């Protein structure tokens with residue numbers, strides 16, 4: 203497996219149609235994943251860069267993930283409470299929200315927010331390094347860009363996404379409770395209903411989703427950045443594509459994961 | 468280093484990208500301890516040749532031998548160890564813009580040599596002193612002038628103690644004093660540490676005083692080769708024009724070669 207295929211786009215002729223381009227993209231992702239796994243076990247870990255990325259992807263994303271989740275939890279409760287209270291099912295509100303948050307909303311919101319915030323930044327940074335020859339400079343100093351740039355970002359994402367998912371869960375429930383309270387649903391009945399309806403696996407399955415999303419965002423963004431070419435416009439294109447492709451893949455993966463984890467047959 | 472094995476050698480090196488052939492069969496041989504200059508007009512393929520020599524670009528066809536190993540068919544991973552012994556100074560410095568000067572110069576050393584922090588600091592200070600930079604360790608590349616960046620790039624490559632160094636226009640963009648000092652540094656490294664160097668430049672003066680041999684390339688092909696003396700005396704029209712224009716102090720005693728305006732005569 204030749205890891206240089208990820209960035210030495212000179213070696214492969216430009217893809218001529220959409221099918222070829224997609225296949226090339228999937229191939230590059232596969233190579234990058236394989237090279238990252240191999241590098242993780244055979245090379246030295248760049249601790250400092252990994253911690254740096256953890257702070258950037260995790261800590262710095264927490265407020266925005268919390269904020270969007272809180273509002274999402276609030277709006278879901280707004281609809282469900284007005285429906286449930288009408289038909290006398292006020293004590294289902296908390297549970298319905300919790301299941302929705304744990305399984306779907308928290309993982310997806312985490313994925314989207316981090317893609318927007320960090321996927322774009324990863325692609326832009328690596329893309330700029332590519333076109334200003336900094337990637338070449340790394341290689342010339344016998345440092346693998348995969349070891350130094352890609353693995354820290356993938357690892358940091360894998361560690362931080364589940365934590366962000368937990369934050370999203372918590373914030374969503376809090377946001378929902380604030381609205382529920384306005385509908386006259388008390389805290390104890392709200393919590394009681396969560397305990398009744400939500401299962402531990404709803405939580406665990408949601409966190410498993412975030413791990414897959416972490417892999418998607420970090421690998422796609424790194425790949426797009428490393429494959430950037432053609433000046434500032436090229437970096438812009440790489441950034442856009444990193445965000446769009448990550449989002450599409452997240453939503454597609456989300457469907458299949460939902461089927462796999464939660465569908466009862 | 469084995470006897471008889473050249474430090475660097477290319478055989479029928481061809482490099483093409485996007486259907487455009489940039490190097491058209493280069494045969495170059497660099498012995499240990501030589502300083503070889505590569506001279507040529509802008510766009511003639513000098514940078515591309517250097518990048519093929521250190522394995523950053525993969526040749527389309529032909530062979531690239533580095534210290535007795537043909538690196539052309541090797542994968543990126545297999546080429547990595549080789550780069551510890553071979554340094555390259557980039558034309559545009561290519562400094563890591565998110566790291567300070569100190570971190571840039573220390574980058575390779577910290578990763579590849581088991582040295583104490585104090586030893587690393589010593590090496591960084593010394594290499595920066597070699598290129599005439601002191602007291603800039605804490606600055607970021609964006610806070611430096613172009614010439615200073617270039618010299619940091621030089622220090623970064625030399626920090627790894629490579630025994631072959633490829634210099635891509637080490638003196639372009641430097642003032643005459645600093646250019647002179649950099650040329651002197653290259654010659655001193657060659658004499659005192661037996662450094663093998665390939666110096667790419669279109670600065671004829673600088674090449675003449677540093678190199679033991681000069682190779683002239685044009686449009687991806689070697690068109691002349693020899694010691695500075697033989698190159699100076701060569702009757703080759705392109706070489707002559709190149710040298711005369713480089714040393715000309717007036718603008719009308721040189722026959723017109725390019726940029727056709729009106730009907731000026733072609734040589």
Ligand SMILES: Nc1ncnc2c1ncn2[C@@H]1O[C@H](COP(=O)(O)OP(=O)(O)OP(=O)(O)O)[C@@H](O)[C@H]1O
Nearest residue numbers: 484485489507508509510511512513514515516558
């Ligand atoms: N990635 C690329 N894609 C297409 N063409 C390229 C690429 N890289 C280089 N070239 C072309 O190859 C030729 C040689 O480029 P190279 O950078 O090697 O020139 P050079 O001799 O170093 O010039 P200069 O003295 O200006 O630095 C140029 O005509 C350039 O347009």
Ligand SMILES: [Mg+2]
Nearest residue numbers: 513514515558
């Ligand atoms: Mg060049």
